[in-house]
Amino acid sequence: MVQKAYRAQIFHLLDDPYLAGDAYQYFKDGLLIVEDGHVKTVGPYRKLAGTLRPNTKIQHYKNHLIMPGFIDTHIHFPQVDIIGSYGRQLMDWLQDYTFPAEAAFKDPKVCANTARFFVKELLRNGTTSALVFGTVHEASADAMFMEAQKKNMRLIAGKVLMDRGAPKNLLDGKDMGRAATTRLIKKWHGKDRLGYAITPRFAPTSTSEQLAMAGTLKAQNPSVHVHTHMCENKNEIKTVSELFPDASDYLDVYEKHGLVGDKTVLAHGVHLSASMCKRISASGAGMSLCPTSNMFIGSGLFKLAQLRRHKVRHALGTDIGGGTSFSLLTTMSAAYSVCQLRDLSLSSMDAFYMATLGGAKLLGMDKYVGNFEPGKEADFIALDLKATPLVARRLKGITRIKALMFAIMILGDDRMISETFVMGKSVYKK
Numbered sequence: 001m002v003q004k005a006y007r008a009q010i011f012h013l014l015d016d017p018y019l020a021g022d023a024y025q026y027f028k029d030g031l032l033i034v035e036d037g038h039v040k041t042v043g044p045y046r047k048l049a050g051t052l053r054p055n056t057k058i059q060h061y062k063n064h065l066i067m068p069g070f071i072d073t074h075i076h077f078p079q080v081d082i083i084g085s086y087g088r089q090l091m092d093w094l095q096d097y098t099f100p101a102e103a104a105f106k107d108p109k110v111c112a113n114t115a116r117f118f119v120k121e122l123l124r125n126g127t128t129s130a131l132v133f134g135t136v137h138e139a140s141a142d143a144m145f146m147e148a149q150k151k152n153m154r155l156i157a158g159k160v161l162m163d164r165g166a167p168k169n170l171l172d173g174k175d176m177g178r179a180a181t182t183r184l185i186k187k188w189h190g191k192d193r194l195g196y197a198i199t200p201r202f203a204p205t206s207t208s209e210q211l212a213m214a215g216t217l218k219a220q221n222p223s224v225h226v227h228t229h230m231c232e233n234k235n236e237i238k239t240v241s242e243l244f245p246d247a248s249d250y251l252d253v254y255e256k257h258g259l260v261g262d263k264t265v266l267a268h269g270v271h272l273s274a275s276m277c278k279r280i281s282a283s284g285a286g287m288s289l290c291p292t293s294n295m296f297i298g299s300g301l302f303k304l305a306q307l308r309r310h311k312v313r314h315a316l317g318t319d320i321g322g323g324t325s326f327s328l329l330t331t332m333s334a335a336y337s338v339c340q341l342r343d344l345s346l347s348s349m350d351a352f353y354m355a356t357l358g359g360a361k362l363l364g365m366d367k368y369v370g371n372f373e374p375g376k377e378a379d380f381i382a383l384d385l386k387a388t389p390l391v392a393r394r395l396k397g398i399t400r401i402k403a404l405m406f407a408i409m410i411l412g413d414d415r416m417i418s419e420t421f422v423m424g425k426s427v428y429k430k
């Protein structure tokens with residue numbers, strides 16, 4: 001048995017602070033003990049140091065804070081090369097930038113190269129788990145799973161399903177989507193730490209037949225996820241009402257095709273009605289909130305108060321490449337700004353919950369990751385509290401943990417991540 005020990009300031013969340021109050025632990029001088037890639041225990045250094053095995057060396061991270069790895073609940077790996085493409089709303093942005101970029105993934109080499117870069121970039125930003133969109137090409141999902149498997153990451157991904165509303169070379173031909181999805185589920189779902197998500201892009205790019213096929217696949221494979229977009233942008237919603245005139249609203253399209261359940265993650269939900277919130281909540285599905293994307297694409301400001309009122313599960317996503325940063329710290333900061341503009345102050349504890357344990361819950365992985373409960377897989381990061389001169393100066397005088405975490409989420413970004421660990425193994429070091 002291999003035992004490792006990490007000494008630093010240590011922070012993690014035990015529950016949802018919005019519902020459970022001060023559900024966090026913070027050890028100013030803490031020790032995290034890891035055995036065979038799993039958390040053995042976490043607590044004050046002076047209490048735990050004496051319990052270590054005689055040969056265990058302590059790695060001391062001075063001026064660092066160790067916390068669980070970030071969880072990105074909505075991201076597109078094929079869109080790394082179109083981040084920051086100028087000046088379009090969603091439907092034009094897809095046609096002008098996204099679809100041409102995704103067409104390049106018919107080449108398996110492009111899939112492999114981009115997946116390699118993408119996984120590196122996740123880890124460089126302290127993100128240890130994610131729910132990932134591929135392209136319509138089967139090889140894109142294969143490449144994503146292969147790269148995540150190399151790093152032993154807990155990650156869910158899927159091949160996109162599209163059979164209309166995009167250039168012909170990006171559409172599943174008859175029966176292609178079903179056959180490829182079936183092969184990918186068999187090959188990857190439940191393998192190591194990987195999981196599959198059936199991934200219809202969104203209602204405008206699938207016919208009713210394809211959505212029904214996706215619903216049937218979900219019924220045949222109850223443990224897989226469903227991952228799609230919904231109610232992101234006003235023009236998108238109008239398109240859906242034109243394409244599905246019999247549906248009572250956008251959610252109804254997915255409901256009618258058997259795609260809404262407790263393993264469904266719907267990205268965005270900027271424009272939800274009370275009825276949709278009630279039905280999402282009752283189904284156990286959840287929303288991935290993507291504030292940098294919503295502001296960049298001009299989609300709007302999500303309504304956290306409404307989601308809370310209806311007990312709709314939610315967490316954070318970067319939505320690269322509509323989103324503008326891989327960093328969950330930057331995403332938390334953007335979420336705070338969105339909430340401010342809606343007259344709600346998002347606390348640091350709420351934000352860090354959404355980026356860690358809340359994300360794990362949304363993706364159904366909280367049994368394994370999200371905090372340092374004994375027995376969980378040891379995915380964690382070390383944040384450099386002196387990452388930049390300004391960060392060092394600003395954080396130096398802070399004594400209260402909530403204020404410290406707040407300043408970290410507002411000022412922090414990838415520069416603050418000094419090391420990333422997956423199952424106790426260092427996979428990125430600044």
Ligand code: GUN
Pocket residue numbers: 076090094098201202229232293319322323
């Ligand atoms: N809706 C459908 N596809 C996409 C996409 O690729 N990005 C975003 N932000 N929204 C979408």
Ligand code: ZN
Pocket residue numbers: 074075076229267319322
């Ligand atoms: Zn998206």
